[in-house]
Amino acid sequence: MMKKIIIITILVFIGNLFAQGSISGKITRADSGDALLGVNILVAGTFTGTTTNDDGEFEIESLPSGEYTLVVSMIGFEKHTEKNIVVVDKKVQIEIQLKRDVLSAPQVVVTASRNVQDVMELPVSMSVIGPRKIHDRAAVNLVEVMKFEPGISSVRGQLNIRGTSGFTVGTGDRSLLLIDGVPVMGSGAGNITWTMVPISEIDHVEIIRSGGSALYGSSALGGVVNILTKNAPPKAETRFRLKSGMYSEPKYKQWQWRSQPGLFNYIDLTHSRPIGKHSAWVRFHKAKSDGYKRQGWLDANNITGKIKFNFGERYNASIFANYYSDKTSLASQWKNAANPFEAPKGEEEDHTVGTKLNLNGFFNMILSKNTVIKLKGSIYNVWWQNHSASNNNFVDEQKIYGEAQVATTLSQSTQITAGVVAQKSGIDASVYGDHSSLSMSAYIQAQQRIGKKITLNTGARMETYSVDSEKLDESIAPQVALNWRALEWLSFRGSVSRGFRVPSVAEMYTQTQLNIFQVEPNPNLKAESSQGGEVGLTVQIPGNSLASNIKFDLAAFSSTFDQLIVANPNEKGIIHFENLTDARISGLEVGLSGAMLNKSLLFSTAYTHLNPVEIDKDGSAIDTLAYRFRHTLVTTIGTRLMGVTMTLENRYMSRIERVKLFQENAISGQDKRVPIHIWNAGFGYDYRGWDFLFRVENMFQYYYTELERNMGEERHFSLTISKKI
């Protein structure tokens, strides 16, 4: 052993002085021997890595002489670690076979540092959702899948990462949505349209749960959701998915309101194929639902496509296009507590019609073996109009986004990523007038390896923001984050960061009537900001046939928010959006998942405790923040045997302690709020390539409100059939 160490040390020393080598090879499937495209290969303890080409081949060049370990991973396959590869001054050839593992989640991610990174070496808290989780829930809305992750909840469809957003009536989301790394959010209201996400074409989703704006700027105050879409497979294929189902009638006779059950149908049809060196897919999606309540119906069409260009070893590019049109019901609240599934009188026919068009793309240039330039751009157009008894409000907005990024590896232990971003919006809306906005920002981040076990990330972003050509604000957001991979299966992390969010045009300029209250503009609104930190640990054990894929994650966090923007009625009853509240959200997240008994029994649970409070200037708590759940517990238990899957899910959220609009009346019992206890179950069967999945959601017909006077979703049954042709 000692002799080997001496030889390697000498080789490394001499190698560093004189020679460089490379590792190349081929990666195939263990079951069929087919080459695998897009496998991630990372040199452990360095920032060096690559992916396999169409033939499953890869090459990592210019490695100083030494002994290396390769970490090889791909979604749907077991992670493979190839150790003791000795490189001197020539090419080392290896061949690796990967075993199928449908349970495996992605082992490398790109969002946390804008570079490929092992999940065990992340300096911030992140959830990764692989395609299996999306499939097993037959989801049509990604939020329904995300809220089974630690720290994530939703209030009437609005995503909350660690409780940062609460409920903001469709304005000013505090979580940023990216599709393939490019922001996709409305510029007027600053909100996310989850229904236009092409859920059947998601490769995986990376969710940064730590707030901060150092890498992604405004709106990343509470976290980032990055949806990575699929690339077309090497062979042409057509896939379809049909999800059909029905809502139960309310279990109480007093609440029943229609003679026939409400139905819903969702159809996805995708064709993908290689085109020479390039590849493309196109997907058509149709959604039609009667809804579980009178004003809950939806009729939507969505066409999405992606072209991946391959211009050789040094250049590649991608264009993603998404067109979404919908006609959907509008409802502010139920008719009354005695008729919670019916619409208020006069609002029965209220609806909105809209279209959204998103084009985004990137172009990657590998300038040298150490330097990559990425150019990204997007166009996002949103138009909608209300057809309502009370108003015919409309919005027409366009947003153009451009980003140039350079990533360079200075040595095997230092990597720098820097970029500039410009974003321009034009808005014409009856509710907030004609306005334009411009934001310019620059960011830089350094990733430094300290020894083989510590990764240090330091970065900062500066952003200026102007509305109608007048400068509104400028902010600087630094971040320092550290990961210590103490053992192969155990890592610790800690980070401190600053975040900010500039107010949306809707928050500044909305002028409308809301019931008897008047909403007036506040053009003097300032950006809100946060300072926060977290510590956490991750344990990941491959295990054996008894217990495997064990993952345990623990995080404690605290963020202080300055000048939080809230809608607030003044003493005259006039509502403004104001920089009213300082707030602090602290909490704890625990996640545990794994498989037992030769992967036939699956288990995952996540608990989140939040303490969201408004604070005064001295930092003392004044009141609880509205629309936040103090306790959230989500649990999934499932079995998978001989093509048959069975799952049981439970979601518990404690009673929302504070709301803004309608307070509980203890004497009359009006506007009572209760905890949420939802049970779902699923039964799936895979028969000769036909995939059947039967699900029942809210199977015990539990009734609750997340938002005042809005009943939660009724029990519904669905059957999803999918097939690859």
Added chain:
Amino acid sequence: MKLICKLITIISVLVFIWSCETPESLEPVSGIEGKLFVEGEWPDSIKATALIVLNSLDPGNLAAGIVTYSTPMLSPSKKSDYFFQLEPGFYFVAGVGLTMDPVLFFANFDSITASGNLPIVQLEKSPPLLKIIDLGNQQVIEIDHTITFK
């Protein structure tokens, strides 16, 4: 690995037991619903009308008995719908006129009711205008109500 297996099993059972905690699902409510009509010409001094529900009737301190109130109908409207969610029991329902801007009134409702000086005019003080309701469990009583201005 056996220890991890045992730990997961124990945690699963604990989580399952906790998840089975008695739920508190919302249930049908009791209440009064109907239409509020206004007949005659609105006086200039009345900015809005509303129905109030009282569980006790003290003519000297009306505010003490108010349980809830309907969304104000602004002058010069003639008709609106109302619904009161109430616990089972006895209630008085009366029409009132609001002598100040209803937006200002409801924005400062807590301080005004605490003062006891309500800017309202009791338009109906005795039966049959002042209605007495005996409300049962999960019962919704439908009553239309007319306020007449002379």
